[in-house]
Amino acid sequence: MSHKIIEKAGKTTKSRAAAMLHPERKVSAGERAWEENALAPTLEKSPERAHEFTTVSSYPIRRLYTPADLPDWNPEKDLGYPGQPPYTRGIHSTMYRGRLWTMRQFAGFGTAQDTNARFRYLLAQGQTGLSVAFDLPTLMGYDADHPLSEGEVGKCGVAISSLADMEVLFDQIPLADVTTSMTINSPAAVIWAMYLAVAENQGADWKKISGTLQNDILKEYIAQKEYIYPPEPSMRLVIDTLEFGAKETPKFNPISISGYHIREAGSTAIQELAFTLRDGIEYVEWGVRRGMDVDEFAPRLSFFFNAHNDFFEEIAKYRAARRIWHKTMTKRFGAKNPRSWALRFHTQTAGCSLTAQQPYNNVVRTALQALAAVMGGTQSLHTNSLDEAWALPTEFAATLALRTQQIIAHESGVTNTADPLGGSYFVEALTNEEEHGAWDYIKKIDALGGMVAAIERAYPQREIAEASYKYQLAVDRKEKIIVGVNDYVAEEKGIDILQIDETVATRQTAQLRKLRAQRSNSEVERRLAGLRKAAEGKDNLMPFIYDAVKAYATLGEVCDAMRAVFGIYEEVAIT
Amino acid sequence: MPDKKIRVLIAKPGLDGHDRGAKIIARALRDAGMEVIYTGLRQTPEMIASAAAQEDVDVIGLSILSGAHNTLCPRLMELLHGKGMNDVTVLIGGIIPEADIPALKLGGIAEVFLPGTTTQAIVDFIRHRVSTAPREA
Missing domain, CATH: 3.20.20.240 (Methylmalonyl-CoA mutase)
Incomplete structure (x- = not known):
C-alpha cells in the first residue's frame, strides 16, 4: 500500500530524469527505511501539493536527491576544482x-x-x-x-x-x-x-x-x-x-x-x-x-x-x-x-x-x-x-x-x-x-x-x-503560478515610466543631413566601392569596413553596400 | 446557426523581430477554431492593410514591443479607412505604456492587451466582438 503511494507520486520523475541516466536507482538501506518509515505514512496522511513537481522549463524534479542519484559520479573527475x-x-x-x-x-x-x-x-x-x-x-x-x-x-x-x-x-x-x-x-x-x-x-x-x-x-x-x-x-x-x-x-x-x-x-x-x-x-x-x-x-x-x-x-x-x-x-x-x-x-x-x-x-x-x-x-x-x-x-x-x-x-x-x-x-x-x-x-x-x-x-x-x-x-491553466498575474492579483496604481523624447528622430535626421553635407562624398563612394568589390571576393572585409566608416560612410550605406552583394534573408514564418 | 469561421490576421509591424507573442496568439486562435493568417516579420502598415483587405479578415492583431505603436497604429487605421474597412476589429498586444492606451483607443483600436493576458481572454474578446458586430455578407 505505502509503496504504491510512493511510486505514484514519483512516477513522472522516475520516468524521465532518472531513467535517462540510470535506469534503476540503487537505493541505500537507509533511504529505503526512510521511504517506508517516514515518507509513506506522511504521504498517506497528507498527500503532496501536486502529483508532479517541475522546473519552469517543465523538467521533472524528484522529492529528494541522494547518493542514489549520482551512481557513477566522481568528484575528482566530474567536479574537479575551480579554475x-x-x-x-x-x-x-x-x-x-x-x-x-x-x-x-x-x-x-x-x-x-x-x-x-x-x-x-x-x-x-x-x-x-x-x-x-x-x-x-x-x-x-x-x-x-x-x-x-x-x-x-x-x-x-x-x-x-x-x-x-x-x-x-x-x-x-x-x-x-x-x-x-x-x-x-x-x-x-x-x-x-x-x-x-x-x-x-x-x-x-x-x-x-x-x-x-x-x-x-x-x-x-x-x-x-x-x-x-x-x-x-x-x-x-x-x-x-x-x-x-x-x-x-x-x-x-x-x-x-x-x-x-x-x-x-x-x-x-x-x-x-x-x-x-x-x-x-x-x-x-x-x-x-x-x-x-x-x-x-x-x-x-x-x-x-x-x-x-x-x-x-x-x-x-x-x-x-x-x-x-x-x-x-x-x-x-x-x-x-x-x-x-x-x-x-x-x-x-x-x-x-x-x-x-x-x-x-x-x-x-x-x-x-x-x-x-x-x-x-x-x-x-x-x-x-x-x-x-x-x-x-x-x-x-x-x-x-x-x-x-x-x-x-x-x-x-x-x-x-x-x-x-x-x-x-x-x-x-x-x-x-x-x-x-x-x-x-x-x-x-x-x-x-x-x-x-x-x-x-x-x-x-x-x-x-x-x-x-x-x-x-x-x-x-494556472499549472504554473505567476504572482500578480494569474494568482494573488490586486488592484494597482500605474508607475512612472521613461518617456522617449519624440524629437529624437528629427534631431538624428538633421545630424545626418549635416554629416552628408560636410564629409567628402566622393571619398565615401570610393571606399564603399572598394568594400563592394571586396565583398564579391574572399578578402577579410574588416579593413574595408573600417576604411569606409573612417570616411564617415553611414551605417546604412555600409550595410547597403553589402546588401547589394549578399542579398537579404527572409525567413519562412512558422506558427 | 452554423458560425462562419472568424478570420484573423496576426501581424508584426515595424523592425522588431521578437515574435514569441505573435506566434503564441496565432496558434491559440487557430486552436480556438479561427482562421489565422500570420504575416511574418517586418510588415509596413501598407503591407498589413492590403493583406487584411485581400484576406477579408474580421480581426487584425498587431504585436508591437518596440515602442513604435504611436506611429504605426494611426497609419494603419488611416489606411484601413481609406480602403473602406471600417468594420475590421484592430487589436494590439505587447509592451504599451498605459498612458498611450486612451489615444490608441480613440484612434479606433478596439483593445490593447498587455503582458500577462491569457490567450483565452483574447479568444473570448474576439468572439464577443465579432458576434455582436455582424458584418455584411
Whole structure:
C-alpha cells in the first residue's frame, strides 16, 4: 500500500530524469527505511501539493536527491576544482574572492548624447563596465532617415548612424580604461569598426582595449530575428571579425554566443544550453575551415546566458555549460590552450519573466535570478529593471537594479567561496541531467548537418515555439503560478515610466543631413566601392569596413553596400 | 446557426523581430477554431492593410514591443479607412505604456492587451466582438 503511494507520486520523475541516466536507482538501506518509515505514512496522511513537481522549463524534479542519484559520479573527475578542467566549479581558482563579476547594465535610448549621459551616470554609481543597447534601425542596418526607421529611432536603444554618433556616445569615456559590450549582430562588423575608430582617435591601444561584441548571427535566425543577409555571407562576416580580432585586438571578445534570446523566445533551459553551445561549435568549425588554428581564436569566444526564475535549474545550466564546452574544445577540436577550454559568460536576468502587473515584484524576481547567476559563476551580469514590462528603465529603476548586484556582492556572503552548491546531490544530479539533455540535442543537430542546416530546416525554431506554447498554456491553466498575474492579483496604481523624447528622430535626421553635407562624398563612394568589390571576393572585409566608416560612410550605406552583394534573408514564418 | 469561421490576421509591424507573442496568439486562435493568417516579420502598415483587405479578415492583431505603436497604429487605421474597412476589429498586444492606451483607443483600436493576458481572454474578446458586430455578407 505505502509503496504504491510512493511510486505514484514519483512516477513522472522516475520516468524521465532518472531513467535517462540510470535506469534503476540503487537505493541505500537507509533511504529505503526512510521511504517506508517516514515518507509513506506522511504521504498517506497528507498527500503532496501536486502529483508532479517541475522546473519552469517543465523538467521533472524528484522529492529528494541522494547518493542514489549520482551512481557513477566522481568528484575528482566530474567536479574537479575551480579554475581547472572540467571547470564545473568555475573558471578562476579564487572565483569572486579574487575579483567580483563585472556589473554591466545594458543601456541606451534616444540620441548618442542622451545615452552618453546615462553611461556617465552609471559609471559614477559604481558600475564597472558599459553595455550599449542600440535602437532597431541600427540593429537592422538602417540610418535614422530610412523610411522603415520611422517611429523606431532611439526607442529601444540609442540611434547610431555613423562614426560621428559613436564619437558623441563615448565622449569623455576613456576606452583604454572602460570595457564595453555592444549588443549588435548583423551590422556588428560596422559598429565595431566605428568603436575601433573612436579608440584610435582617443589614442587607446587596440592591443589593450577590451570589451565584447555580440556578433552572434546564428541566434538571430533562431530566436531574435534581427538578420540582414543570408546565413552564408553572415557567417563569413562573423569569421572575418574573429580573424581580425585575433590579430589586431587580442583582448577584445569579438563574439558573445548567446542563449539569452533563445530563452526569451520561449525555450527550455536545456534547449538554451544546447542550441547556444551548438552555435559555438558552428563558429569554431567555420573558423577552422577558414584556416585558423583553433587556439588562435577560441580563447576570445565568450558566451551569454539567461537567468530565469528556476533557481537550481539555472545554476545547473551554467555548470553544465562549462563542462560541455571543455569536452567540446578538447575532444572535438583538439584545442591545446587551456584558455580555449574555459567557457566565460555574461548573464542577464530574464526579461520575459518580468510582469507588467505589480511591477515592484520584479525587483524580487531579478534578485533571485541574479543570485542564481552568481552561484553559477558568471563573469558579468546585467540585472533588469522593475519597469521593463512597460518601457525602457527610468534612472531610478536602473539604479535599483545595479544596487541589487551590489547587495549580492557585498552583503549576501555567497561570494566568499567558489561554487557554494558544489557537491549538493540535487545540483550535481541536475547538472548531469542538463548536460545529458544538451548532448542529445547537439547530436541531433550534428546529424542534420550542423546549425546552419538545422536553421534552414527551422528545427531549433520549431522546438522553441513548441516549448513556448506549452509554457503559455500551463500559465493560462494556472499549472504554473505567476504572482500578480494569474494568482494573488490586486488592484494597482500605474508607475512612472521613461518617456522617449519624440524629437529624437528629427534631431538624428538633421545630424545626418549635416554629416552628408560636410564629409567628402566622393571619398565615401570610393571606399564603399572598394568594400563592394571586396565583398564579391574572399578578402577579410574588416579593413574595408573600417576604411569606409573612417570616411564617415553611414551605417546604412555600409550595410547597403553589402546588401547589394549578399542579398537579404527572409525567413519562412512558422506558427 | 452554423458560425462562419472568424478570420484573423496576426501581424508584426515595424523592425522588431521578437515574435514569441505573435506566434503564441496565432496558434491559440487557430486552436480556438479561427482562421489565422500570420504575416511574418517586418510588415509596413501598407503591407498589413492590403493583406487584411485581400484576406477579408474580421480581426487584425498587431504585436508591437518596440515602442513604435504611436506611429504605426494611426497609419494603419488611416489606411484601413481609406480602403473602406471600417468594420475590421484592430487589436494590439505587447509592451504599451498605459498612458498611450486612451489615444490608441480613440484612434479606433478596439483593445490593447498587455503582458500577462491569457490567450483565452483574447479568444473570448474576439468572439464577443465579432458576434455582436455582424458584418455584411
